[in-house]
Structure formats: C-alpha cells, structure tokens
Amino acid sequence: MTGIDTGDTAWILMATALVLLMTPALGLFYAGLVREKNTLNTFMMCLAAFAVAGVSWAAIGYSLAFDGDGALVGGLDHAFLAGVDFAPREGQTIPHLLFFAFQGTFCILTVALVGGAVVERMRFVPFLAFAALWSILVYPVLAHWVFGGGWLAARGTLDFAGGVPVEMGSGFSALAAALVVGARKDYGRQALIGHNAMFVLVGAGLLWFGWLGFNGGSGLGINQAGILAFVNTVLCPCATLVVWFLLDYLRGRQVTAVGAATAIIVGAVAITPAGGFISPGWALALGGVAALPCYFAIQWRPRTRVDETLDVLAAHGIAGLTGMLFIGVVASVSWNGVADGLIYGNADLLLDQALAVLVAPLYAFGATFLLLRGIALVTPLRGSETEEAQGMDIIHHGEEAYPTGEGALLFRTEPTRREEPASV
Amino acid sequence: MTGIDTGDTAWILMATALVLLMTPALGLFYAGLVREKNTLNTFMMCLAAFAVAGVSWAAIGYSLAFDGDGALVGGLDHAFLAGVDFAPREGQTIPHLLFFAFQGTFCILTVALVGGAVVERMRFVPFLAFAALWSILVYPVLAHWVFGGGWLAARGTLDFAGGVPVEMGSGFSALAAALVVGARKDYGRQALIGHNAMFVLVGAGLLWFGWLGFNGGSGLGINQAGILAFVNTVLCPCATLVVWFLLDYLRGRQVTAVGAATAIIVGAVAITPAGGFISPGWALALGGVAALPCYFAIQWRPRTRVDETLDVLAAHGIAGLTGMLFIGVVASVSWNGVADGLIYGNADLLLDQALAVLVAPLYAFGATFLLLRGIALVTPLRGSETEEAQGMDIIHHGEEAYPTGEGALLFRTEPTRREEPASV
Amino acid sequence: MTGIDTGDTAWILMATALVLLMTPALGLFYAGLVREKNTLNTFMMCLAAFAVAGVSWAAIGYSLAFDGDGALVGGLDHAFLAGVDFAPREGQTIPHLLFFAFQGTFCILTVALVGGAVVERMRFVPFLAFAALWSILVYPVLAHWVFGGGWLAARGTLDFAGGVPVEMGSGFSALAAALVVGARKDYGRQALIGHNAMFVLVGAGLLWFGWLGFNGGSGLGINQAGILAFVNTVLCPCATLVVWFLLDYLRGRQVTAVGAATAIIVGAVAITPAGGFISPGWALALGGVAALPCYFAIQWRPRTRVDETLDVLAAHGIAGLTGMLFIGVVASVSWNGVADGLIYGNADLLLDQALAVLVAPLYAFGATFLLLRGIALVTPLRGSETEEAQGMDIIHHGEEAYPTGEGALLFRTEPTRREEPASV
Amino acid sequence: MKLVTAIVRPERVNDVLEALYRAEISGVSITRIQGHGGELERVENYRGTSVQMVLADKTRFEVAVSDGFLETTIEALCTGARTGEVGDGKIFVTELERVVRIRTGETDDAAVTPERRV
Amino acid sequence: MKLVTAIVRPERVNDVLEALYRAEISGVSITRIQGHGGELERVENYRGTSVQMVLADKTRFEVAVSDGFLETTIEALCTGARTGEVGDGKIFVTELERVVRIRTGETDDAAVTPERRV
Amino acid sequence: MKLVTAIVRPERVNDVLEALYRAEISGVSITRIQGHGGELERVENYRGTSVQMVLADKTRFEVAVSDGFLETTIEALCTGARTGEVGDGKIFVTELERVVRIRTGETDDAAVTPERRV
Ligand SMILES: Nc1ncnc2c1ncn2[C@@H]1O[C@H](COP(=O)(O)OP(=O)(O)O)[C@@H](O)[C@H]1O
C-alpha cells in the first residue's frame, strides 16, 4: 500500500484495539460502582455505545468530525464511509480506513462515559435515543473543533488526544444529564455505594492499559509526539496515585482502593490533552497537580444535591480541563516541536487553551441539556420509584447479574389454585 | 532477518498475543454461563486446551495443517517443529516460527470452544483425551483445507480467518458432542441458568478485543486484507448489537445483557471468514443479517432435547456459516483483489462457499461423533447423577470457585468419636 | 526520528503496555488467593507499586540500573530522566524514552510481586516505605548486574528477560520478607484459603498475555531473540500445564484449577531468563522440568512454619532459578547467536549461570531482610491480632471489597441514647 | 401457628418450591446456608493446603403456617427434598406466638390469609 | 424474652435499622434471603431460557428482646419496613427460653442489658 | 428438644466447629449474617460518600439438640466463640416441637439419633 508505513500502521492497529477495549473496561469499572441490582444496566449503557455510536459514526459522525475544515462542523463527503479506503489521508502514513476506526473507538468510549451520570435510574430506551443523538450532534462537533481542523485547532488550541471532545465533552455533558434526569430516589438520604470494589480496580487497570493506545496512538504513528504521550501516560497516573494516597491518608489515616482506582483515571485523563506536548517531568507534575481539584470535587459533590452519580465531571471534566490549561503553562517546543507555554515565555497558548476550556463545556452542557429535555417530551426519562427500588436489571433487562437459579422455574402449566390458602 | 518486515511482524506478534488471550477470555465468558458449582470445570476445559492442543500443535498439528499442499491433509515434514525457524515461509514477511505460533493459538481456542457443548457433566479426563485427539484429527484437517493449500482452497473457497476450521468446525463438533454425551440431568425440567452475567459481559469484551488480532492478524501482516478485516471486526458486531437489541425488545420489551454479549460473539464470528473480502458497508449489513438465524437458533434450541449447553452451534456454527455464504454474495474484487461475489456477477464463488458449508460441518460432526463414541468405549464420558448434582468442581477438581474458608479444617488427627451421639 | 525503526518501536510500545497490564493482573491473581477481608489490601499492594516504583524509577532507579557500566551499580547521569529522550541508546532502534518506560514496568511489577509474601498482615504504610526503598536499593542493582552491563553480564551470564532481577529477585526477597514479618495469626492452625478461584484463573490468563510482551519485548525490537522468546513463552507454559495436570492427578485423582493457574505462572517464569536463548523444543522441555521443583515446593512450604503466603519463592524464585540453570545446559548458538550450553560442549556457561543463581538470591534476601528490619525500628510492620482478624481492608483502607450497602448509614446527627436499653 | 424450618439440598430447592406450590403453601422464605450432618466430609486442595471440608451447601426454608396446615407442609417439604441419600436434611417445627403482616399491620389469623390475586 | 423475626424488603433495611435505633433496640442480626409471598412473579430470560422467578430478594431481621419491649420492636419494624405495597413482609414472634452472652457467659436478663458505651 | 441459635464472629467459625466436634455434636447449620450489637461502629469511605457501618459480619449457628445435650452445646459454643472482646455474640435457645429427618421421615427421637458412620 503506497504511503503506508507498516510500523506506524502496526501500532495504530494495536492502539485501536486498546481503545476498543476501554469501553468494556469502563463497563466493568462503572458496574463495580453501582449497587448490585443495577449492575447489568450500567454495563449495558457501555455496550449500547457500541451499538449506537458504532453505527452512527460510520453513517455520519466520522464525516461531521473529519471531513473538510469548516470552522464549526465537518462536511458530509465521508458520510456512509464514502471515500474511506486504504489510501492514507493527507499527511498520514496509515490507511484512511484505520484512521476512521481509531477515531470511532473514541466516540464510542465517550458516549459510554456520559452514561455514568445517570446510571441506576434512567430508562434504557431513552438512553439509547440520547446516546444516538449525542454521538451525532455533540461528539463529532467537538472533535471537529480540535482534531478536524475546526476553529479551535485553527486558533492554535492544543489538544493531543481528546481533552476537548472526550474528557470535557463527557464531563460537562454528564453534569447536564444529571441535572435533567434528576437524583436517585434515596440520594442524599441513604448511602448508595458500589457493590464490587474489585471490578472498580480491575476496570481501572484495564482502562489504563487501554489508555496507552488512546494517548500513545494519537500521534497516529511512531513519532515523537506519540512516544512522548505514551510514556507520559505511564508516568502521570503514578504521580496522581502518590498524591491521592497522601490526601486520603491525611483525611482519614486510610488509603482507599476505590480512591486509587479513581486516581488512575484522573491521572490518565489529565495527561490526555497534554501527552504529546509536555516533558515527562512535567507529566509527573501534572499527575500530582490534577489530583487536587479532582479529589476535592469528588469529596464535595456528594454533599450537594447534584447526583452526578459516577463523578464523570470530576474525574473527566475537571481533570481534562486541568490538563488543557497545564499545556498552556508548561508546553515546550523542545519536546513538542509546536508551541511553548507560559513559563517558556508564550502567554498566547494559555489564552487559546483557556478559550477551549470555556467554550467546549458550554457546548457540551447546553447541547446535552436540550437533547435530554427534548427526549423527555417524547418518553419519560426514568421509571417509577418502585421500579428504581427493584433495580434496573430486572426491569429493563429481565435479568439478574448473579442469578442463583433458586426459584427459577421452567413452569409449563400454571398449577391451579384452591380456594382456601394455607400459608400465613 | 532477511525477508522479514518489522512492521508486519510487530503486528503479528501482537495479534498472536491477542488470540492467546481469547482462550482465557472464553473461559471467563463460559464460566459465567454455567452454574456456580461448575465454574472452575468450565474454565479448566479452556485451560486444558492450552495443555493438550498447545503441545499437540507443536508435535504434529501444525505439520498436518501447513506442510505441503496435499488435498486432504498436510505432511509430516514440520512435525516436532522441524524446519520451523526464523526464515519466513514462501510469500510471507514474518518469521516462520511466529506463523506457527499464530496459527497455534487458533487451534487452542477452537478446542476450547467445543468444550462449551458438554460443560456441567462431562468428566474431565475423557475431555482431555478428546481434546487431544480432536486437536490432531479434526482441526488441522479443516485448517489444511482452507488455509494450508488443501482442496477447498484449491477450488477457490474463501475463508479469511477461520470460518471453516474454527467456527463451523467448533459449532458442528459441539452438536455431535452434545448428542453423544447427552443432556444434563435436569435439562428441560429445571431452569439451568448461568451464575454470573458480569463474567459473560467482560468475557465478551475481552473476546472482541482478541478478535481484532484474530481477524486483523489473518492478513499475516500490514496489508489491505488485514486492515479491512480489522476494521470490519470493529464494525460488524456493532450492527449485530443493534439488531439483537431490536429482536430482544420486540420479543419481551427488555434488552438482555447476556443477549448483548452473545451478539458481540455472533457478530465477530460472522465476520471471521468474510473480514478481508467484503467492504465495510457490507460488513455492517452482515452483522445485522447474521443476528437473525443465530437469535432464533438460540431461542429455539433450549426447547429441543439437544442440550448443546452453551450454544456453540448457534453462536459459532451458524454465524460462521452465514459469514461463509455472505462472502459468496457480496465479495468484491475492488476491496479484496481476489474474487467477486454473486451481486458483482460471479455465481461460482457462492457455489464454492456453499460446498465448504456442506462439507466442513459433515466432517466436523462425523469425526467428533466417532471420536467420542470411541473414547466412551474406554472410559465413561460422564459421572453419576449424584456427582452431577454436587457439581464438577468438587468432584473433578477438588475445589470450589468461591471458597469461604468456613468449615475448611486443617485437622491433623481425627478426633475420636464417642458412642452416644448427641445432636439431632 | 533517526535511528528509530518504526516496526521495532511499534512492538516495544505494545510490549510496554502489556507489561504494565501485568501489575493489575497480578493484583487480580493475588486478590483471589487471599481471604475476602484482605482482598483490597492485596490489590492495593500492587497498585502501590505503581505509585512508589513508578516515581522512584523516574527519579533514580532507571539511572542506577542503566547508566554507565559500573560493575555493581549504575551511575546517576540519568537521574530525574536527564538525557532520556527520543534518540535511541547505543545499539538500539527504539527511543530512549520508550526503553526507560519498558524497563520501568518491570521494576513496578517486581515490587508488586514481593508483596505476595506478606499479604493479609503487613500494615500498608510500612509496606509503602519498604516498596519505595526496595525499588531503589534492590531491583535496580540486580537489573544492572545482568541488563545494565554489570559484573554478571560482563562475565557472560545470560538472562534474557529478568530471571535475576525479576524472578529470583522477587522470590528470595519474598522469603526474607515472610521471615521478618512473620506468619499470620492462624497460620498452620487453620485453613487460610483464597476466596475467589476465578480471579486466580483470569489473573493468570492476563498475566500470560502480558508475559508475551515481557519476554517477547526483551529483544527490544523485532529480532530473532525477541521472536524466539515470544514463541517460547507461548509454548513453555503449555508444557508446564501438562506436567502439573499429571502431578495433580497422580496425587489426588483431581486436577486443580488453582494449580493450573499456578502452572501457567511457573511456565512463564521459567522461560523468562531462557526465552531468547534456547530452542522451542527445549522450551517445551523446560516447561515440563520446571514444574517439578515448583510443584513440590508449593506442596511442602505450607507444611513448614514459613508463611511465605502466596509462594512467590516457589513460583518465581525457584522457577526462575531453574530457567537460569537450564540455559547453561541447553543454550545453543544456532538459535541465539551468543553462546552454547553444556550439552553443546560448553561448560563455562553453566558456571556463569550457577554463579548468578547463588549471588542474586543472596543479595535479594539480605537486602530485603535488612530493609525490613530497619523499617521495623521506626514503625511496626504489622497490626494487632484483632486488626488481623477484622481484615486489612477495613483497617487500612476503610472499605470492603463487596459492600452490600446494608447497614451503611449516612447519619447526619447521632441519635441520642436513652438510659434504659431495650434489646438483649 | 407454627414456624416450619427445613434444611434441604440446594439442588432440590426448585422441587421443594414446586411441592409447596402444589400444596398451595404460598408464603416461604429461603436462605443459602452450609451444614454439617452425617455426610461424608470431602478433601479439597488449594495449592499446598489440603483441607477437610466439613460443611456442605444447603438451603434453609422457613414457612409459617396455621396449625391445620402443618402436616401438609411437612409432607410437601419431604416430597420435594427427599433423595434417599445421607444429607437430605431435617425439618424443625417451633410454635409461633404471633404473626404480623407488615403491609397492613394485621396480626395472626388476619395475617395468615393472603389476599387473592386476580 | 421473645425472638422477633421480620422479613422485609432489602431496600428498606437501612430504614428499619434507623427505626430500631430510634427505638433504642441496639441488638440485631440480619440475613440476606429470598422469599415468595403474594408478589407477582416475574419472567427473566437467559439466552433461550425463559424462567419464572418465584423468589424475590428479602432481608431477614432477628431481634431478641425482653418481653416489655416486644411492642416497641414490632412497631419500629413496621414503621421502617412498610411501603404499603404487596411484598412488605411478615413478622414472626417466638418465645425465647434462654439467652446467653458469649463474651461473659451471663444469661437471660443479664445478657439482655448491654453494657454502656462511653 | 431445643433449637440453639448462636451468633458468633466469622473468624471463630472453625473454632466453634471444632468445639462442637469435640463435644460430639455433629449436626449443625450455619449462615453468614451481619449483626449489630455493642460493637463500635466504623466509618468507611467510598469516593466522596462517608458512611457509618453499623453492621459487622457474623456467622449464625443453628443446632438442634435433645434436651440432655443443651448444656454441653452451649458450653461448646462459648468455648469456641469467646474472645472476651465486645462483639462475641449471643446464644438463643428456643423449644423445638418436632424434628423430622427428611431422608427417612423419622421424627423426634428417631430423628435425633444419627446413623453410625463406619
Ligand atoms: N441437629 C442439627 N441441627 C441443625 N442442623 C442440622 C442438624 N442435623 C442436620 N442438620 C442439617 O441437615 C443437613 C443434612 O443432615 P444429615 O444429618 O446429613 O442428613 P440425614 O438426615 O440425611 O442424615 C446438614 O448438612 C445440616 O445442615
């Protein structure tokens, strides 16, 4: 294949597989954080992302994000995969088809992330509708702004692997979704805690593994930016873990495991936009710095009345935002070949970063808010309190996560009932 | 190394690792679908595949599949790894040794798949014997027919990554195995349902991840066919999910999670033979189309008296068969450089595909049937009803999947017993 | 990037990700082997390795291991990542930064391994201190001896992927740690068995998957040694499984699943030092041979008073040692291009291997012993018996692995208590 | 009123439920437990640790019935649970002083009579 | 002394605990169980297998109280557990012959009185 | 006959089993439960949610014995379960009206006597 480098392509094939894995890994992570009766529903919100965003991306999402260089949104020339084949895109060394797939796994993951805000209560069918629309109207637009040659990219805003569309996009959409859908029945009154911390830990481990493809692959080949992002993605969460351990310890003389899993996510999110732009030393620093706002946001949010259930805003929105701004401060041409940050004498970059940090959340929040309000006009977003008490798994999926088989009868004919019942 | 491309080899190294991962992933998937008391046994059937097929492949299986181009079966020149070293095989750009390992992981996985038909009742030792023989007498023969230059390949039958040896091979062998071993004690009388739907979901996620190497690596390097197969393996299961969701919803207003996990498998199986031969658009269509026969087979089979327990036939046999025939219809030279299908004016291909679809199942079914009948002459295939009631884990492995430690005593000396016992 | 091969780099990127995954996989494996009340603590010891060793490696560990060619330890020129950037190291074709990260994941994993000796009783904070010191004073030194041009490497001792620093290093340190920390309260009196064999099996599966990067990547690119090590890592554990099945069966007519998981680890460990040096046939033999000492060590150890809880010595120390010696016997220039072993007429190699097998354990054992004794002067290594009875999770992490939410109250104001209590 | 507690084999649970169903005993609570009786103890191995497992999985039924239904209940339990091999379990009967239906606060006989389902 | 056994909905457990707490009943044991009563059975699907689930998750409270506290206890249990919909559960009361506090060996009334916590 | 119910610490289960074994009480059923008594409540943290955990893991023993063995049983339970710290648990004794051995249908005394094992 002309113009294709086998090494670059080998790595992006693998990176795509890694990002694809992140969605079930997220399902595992999320499922551990909810109560047993909502386990399957939570995982299914992630699998739903494959169904709706996988198909919508091929149909139109990719084109909206990556066709042409309109300021606000892409064109339709690549809709239904038109013109997407083996020849590489301009300036790339991997098949166009692979680029399409790699970017598609990002969109799928982001859709799944947003679900974290509304688990344990939102009905499954309206969620499917929301996910489908969101994957067309929100993600591709944000992706176009920074990756597809849109107005932010044009201004010089730097976002290596998705601080804007993935992290802030999901985080602030999650906030809107939580507000529209409303809090769970017993939120704030009872302790609603996850049922399996091992799922959370293993999920976080798999997510980190996948993130190496997510960030490391965003150089779209074997090049300095990709390598740098990869190594930074190894280092940054290590530093976040250190600071998170410390904060936990200072707070209660105990270092929590769910906290550690969260720290890994926060570290990986923070380095997502910055990976290919800052030095490994600064990546370690970013890991430590990002821990602070996210830690306190996660401590504080459950004390508010906003039931943004799995803290997508704190772990993704705020961490992503921190990473975006951090680029503006410590980016250095000597590592990224593109732009210096504030401490290297260039204040402009920080402004461009700040702009993105203002505008992307606004769009994500606003669009999600309207979308969900719209869907609510057609069908209720959540079920009755009784249904919520029984759990989403039984109601929406007709299954239990851990069936014992006891009391599961294959009755063929209903036994008839006598008149006088005997039992108490 | 002369003749070796580093990029091609990098990808096939990774693909091999991915396929190797599929066998434990299958163990997880399968273990979730059985009752708690048979969890370990089910997983162990998958690990057993490593032990028996891993060794038999090195000893003779590889040679039977890939040595020479006999019509029915390969030669013995590569037995015990003779002549398998760093130099690439003719026409390849990866070390011969790596090709051997890559293909070996396929054989291992396929052996594990067949076990799904007889879990919860077959004794472990006869299963080991069966697995060893099957890995020599069935898999390599089918693999030779389509991959090793055998008669089907010579006729022009297309099978990109294992529709014949892996999918139809396992599916129809599973049917035979279920018939010979017979139904579980309470099958058809009681509801025998899996104990952990999360295992099923996570297992499916890992299997999909591995499948990207399985199909994407079957181009044996970075080339159009491999890239196409890879991207199609991302897309096809998405479409299967959509249709499966729909069928589930129409049937019971509920979208099941175990169903979604199954849909992922079905989609990935369907694209296995077709991956490198059909366009991404048709891959999406295939995902949707394949859902139909498999969905109904899975609904219908448990109502029959055939206890093909984990529906290997439906999920692999029928999905693989669908994919094989689909190639005959929609293959296009413009994407695969090899052959057109029916709608592009070439009816011959469909005939060649149909032939494979007739003959491979016959061989797999017949050989498995005879093999198991033969083993049954030597040792019983299953234990007593009491053993089945207690579960395979305790009986065959002397372990429980989730031991509580309660009542597990490290008695050194048996306490002596007095004459008059006290308790009720 | 000059001097960089994209294919080599693609593979090492992937291999690094695979090794990184091994640490959470080890957490899963280990967590399954402990009692429910210590699940999270066990996993956290693995995550702790990321925090402490991830940072210490960047700060100084890497430099101690890989800077200069001092006999005993490296220099400080690469401390704090000085001089670690995109240009490859001498004789390599991958970016220096990537080499640093790849080797870092080894150090992290090894630290996590040592924890297996002291789970279920050691306090978390002293473990953090120990891990930090060990990752600076032990691992880099051993790594320098064989990988960084130290005295063993200079003599000609062969260690492909870490028999010395990783396997013997962790195994003999584990022994020392177990001796210093002491046995669990009820050890030898009660049966202390793991709570989730599925975690053990899935963990082993993921570890094997990761090990393909661990060994296969240790050629630092696409080359004969790397390919050979990769394929041998597929084959060797298969043979170990066969022999382990046999030993189990002969012993109790039952083939245990936890045993099978252990066999996979043992096989992968044994081939770690030997991977790139011995033929695939001998790799199979090594898999079988290594099963024997490890099997019997694991049977025998729990009957002693040494509570080396998760048998790191048997599974890593002894298996690694076996692999090291095996190289001395069967290495062949025709496969490795470096040195022949005893049976090919070269006795010297075996002596060099034997030397490593003597000295590395001594250093690991001694240093760990002193380190822990030192820490014990500052803070107690373990808590009270009551704390041990309650479990590490509640005491050190303030969490349960599988919270039910029942009895978890969000009390705002303590209800006041009347004088006369009513209940029994 | 009596409280009938039965310990049965887990693999017979659905049979017992059906037997109760047939006998029109519709209120029942079950618990997964472990028990030790006359059953043979088995040996299990976890790595080098061999243990004697003195407990087997069992299921505990709790059925509150009015006095007149006691015999029917015991019969149903026996029919559903019996295999004839050691380990089939035991039935324990205790006197119930009072029964309250939480939903309505009704007690005793009132709590005994379940409402008709349509 | 009486042994009060209550079967309640799992989602009401914490409410029941609080109600007991308010009523100053501080000794209680709970078990996760499954039950069948007047509740509607639901259908579940696992691949091709459709099953009628006749059991619903419930939680069982066991509270030993001295006779004088029986009414308070029942009241607290009802308050905490009632939703008014079918499936709220039942309370069973049996006579307790003896109570022993394991830690001290005290019996009956002595075992009834918990020590003050500071 | 009496039904002896004991709530003990999970980490003492095997000690209790041994104590019963020594006292030749061979029939016993156990359940994993959670309990609240005089124990100190602990605080746990799950992300931002701090909770007061009012329940601790406990294990419930159920032993049906003939009247003559009641004291031995209580003694064995206490011996096995006692640590001397708050939280050791309680023993409850209730009267058993009838015992049925499911396997044979024997009742009361006949059900009391286990068959000899060789
Ligand atoms: N005295 C007892 N107290 C409590 N539970 C008992 C008692 N005897 C038996 N059980 C329960 O019944 C189960 C089966 O008892 P076992 O004596 O083996 O049955 P069988 O009546 O067939 O001999 C035991 O596992 C235990 O759970």
Ligand SMILES: Nc1ncnc2c1ncn2[C@@H]1O[C@H](COP(=O)(O)OP(=O)(O)O)[C@@H](O)[C@H]1O
């Ligand atoms: N006779 C009984 N014996 C034992 N448990 C019972 C009995 N009746 C009800 N239960 C338990 O109470 C739960 C709720 O019972 P149900 O009859 O549905 O409540 P309600 O009183 O609201 O009609 C059941 O699931 C079961 O666990």
Ligand SMILES: Nc1ncnc2c1ncn2[C@@H]1O[C@H](COP(=O)(O)OP(=O)(O)O)[C@@H](O)[C@H]1O
């Ligand atoms: N009145 C009671 N009713 C039911 N269970 C009780 C009662 N009192 C105590 N328990 C059970 O016993 C356990 C230990 O009780 P606790 O009062 O702490 O022990 P101690 O007797 O050492 O003070 C509790 O966790 C609970 O499970």
